[in-house]
Amino acid sequence: MAAASDTLNFNVGVLGHIDSGKTALARALSTTASTAAFDKNPQSRERGITLDLGFSSFCLPVPQHLRPLGDYNRLQVTLVDCPGHASLIRTIIGGSQIIDLMMLVVDVTKGMQTQSAECLVIGEITCPRMVVILNKIDLLPEAKKQVAIDKMMKKMQKTLESTRFNGCPIIPVAAKPGGPDAPETETPQGISELVELLISQTYMPKRDPSGTFLMAVDHCFSIKGQGTVMTGTILSGSVSVNDNVEIPSLKVSRKVKSMQMFRKPVNTAIQGDRVGICVTQFDPKQLERGLVCAPDSLRTLYAAIISVRKIPYFKGSVHTKAKFHITVGHETVMGRVTFFSPAPEDFESDPRMDCFVFDREYLYQEEYLSQAKDAGADRGQASTQAEGGKLPRQQWALLEFEKPVTCPKLCLVIGSKLDTDIHANTCRLAFHGVLLEGFEEKNYAEVSLPKLKVFKLKHKEGQVERVSKLIHQYMTSVTSV
Structure with a gap:
């Protein structure tokens, strides 16, 4: 073998x-x-x-x-x-x-x-x-x-x-x-x-067998008398014959009976390997594509905070409260986005790509802040800038999913407008980011979101008539003197 x-x-x-x-x-x-x-x-x-x-x-x-x-x-x-x-x-x-x-x-x-x-x-x-x-x-x-x-x-x-x-x-x-x-x-x-x-x-890609096992499954089929085969690519960790693996979307675990890499039997496979895993029988139609992992290692999320970057080829602005197709791993669901940035005095803070800090205060944004003109912006249309022309070194987005997603922390997230006419000569990919924090509670808005300190800057303009009259009286008296 x-x-x-x-x-x-x-x-x-x-x-x-x-x-x-x-x-x-x-x-x-x-x-x-x-x-x-x-x-x-x-x-x-x-x-x-x-x-x-x-x-x-x-x-x-x-x-x-x-x-x-x-x-x-x-x-x-x-x-x-x-x-x-x-x-x-x-x-x-x-x-x-x-x-x-x-x-x-x-x-x-x-x-x-x-x-x-x-x-x-x-x-x-x-x-x-x-x-x-x-x-x-x-x-x-x-x-x-x-x-x-x-x-x-x-x-x-x-x-x-x-x-x-x-x-x-x-x-x-x-x-x-x-x-x-x-x-x-x-x-x-x-x-x-x-x-x-x-x-x-070719180069030596990251191959670490010591991490937590996670595999992206892209095909699933049954073999009579043997079991169900899940084929895919190992994203992290390793798997061996006789290991137990979890199928989170089905909420079941199965024992690995045998494995093959391009028709050759193997006992072990590690991060980066393309492998077929035969497990004890289940209906393959229930898992056409998805994730398989070490038991109890993934979470199902109803919302998430990501470190976000706009894709410059996407035309126009990316607005808060807008809905996008959110791709997380092999799943794509609709989600609503809310953008925020550091408080203005923290615009120059070093980006943190491995975690999100709840103890800080953040500034609510009506849209993602970007340079005066993105590469893909409509001619003459400027994207919103922060006050004073300064841009924060890092921005975040709160994603609220219409259907819960199962995914690991720090995974890639892509936001798209896939309902755009496919024949239009335009980029449908709007933003991408890294998932830093996830909310597992269905009632996350009451339980978890209060920890997120996001404030709005408000400006009011108007004329105070009484002060104007006092100034007029003062100026009149000065003139008469």
């Missing part, structure tokens, strides 16, 4: 606009497919688009630059194929949170499109490294191919200048020459060069 400790698993997300060729690229790179790969979902095959996360992998010897950093014999690259359709952004966000490196797939004949841009924004929030794939170079006229590729490379470099991925590698490929209906004998172009590039971009 293989040991997970022999293999370093490195998760690479495949993101981009619909029809950019993401699934074809994952297929061209992969040697092993999971039970959910290459659009095996019947609806995916029928509609010709990816509807869910797909997983596949290929293995290589551990590259030279990683050998001194751990005792691994091989590198397993797990490809997370994310859907590109705008209506499936919840799934894209969930997939992005489990990747170590992102491949942004761009159709070389079309360039950046709406969902390409949203994927870029998600990548900036969730991922430290990115490689841009210019796909479908086989569709370019041979005589003008290199000129067209060079032109698109320059456009992409310009687009990335103002992002955290400025200067990231860009590589041209043809994952499926001739398109989806071309014969399988057509050889993909640029794949060996892409593999070499991916190897050069």
Whole structure:
């Protein structure tokens, strides 16, 4: 039986606009497919688009630059194929949170499109490294191919200048020459060069087996006579055969009977590993996607306080009392937001990203405070600034969920306007943050919120007529003297 400790698993997300060729690229790179790969979902095959996360992998010897950093014999690259359709952004966000490196797939004949841009924004929030794939170079006229590729490379470099991925590698490929209906004998172009590039971009991601076990489950199915299998990526800690794990959404615990990593049995899996866990039987339809954890390690929250940042590409202001789609892990629920900041005298205080302090006083904000103009603001529309033009170094938001969510502390939170027209050329992602404090009581407004000291600054203007008359009398007497 293989040991997970022999293999370093490195998760690479495949993101981009619909029809950019993401699934074809994952297929061209992969040697092993999971039970959910290459659009095996019947609806995916029928509609010709990816509807869910797909997983596949290929293995290589551990590259030279990683050998001194751990005792691994091989590198397993797990490809997370994310859907590109705008209506499936919840799934894209969930997939992005489990990747170590992102491949942004761009159709070389079309360039950046709406969902390409949203994927870029998600990548900036969730991922430290990115490689841009210019796909479908086989569709370019041979005589003008290199000129067209060079032109698109320059456009992409310009687009990335103002992002955290400025200067990231860009590589041209043809994952499926001739398109989806071309014969399988057509050889993909640029794949060996892409593999070499991916190897050069690998690094030692955080892998700590000592933390509390937490796993993001993306597929669930039953095997007759064996049990129910939950497949997913371990977000923290480790799990072993015979451990008990909790399924919080079902409020049940189950014993781990066996585990596999891409069809190979293992006894133990750790943070970052892609694994299938077979547990004692339950109805898989009850858990299509969600979290599995060590017993009693997660909380169910009705509201939360997050350290928040607005996404600059979101047009216009982000107002208090507005409702957003709040994505926490693999869950997306509606929630109402209230923004607040430090008291003005504490605007320069160092940000605290690991906890929230209830003993301080905070200033209520009608909207998130940002620079005079965000990158995505409408022309001529300025975002609200704090008084005197100063901005606080940290801002917070109180999120009140319409349905309770189950999540760990310090997890990523993304607020979106997913009801925006998916055909509109606009970013739907509004803000992101880290969950610092959660409220587990259904009546949190009476029990917990009184601890939160948020005050409003009030200004009143008016004319005091009596004082005006006294001043007039005084000025008259001075003049007469």
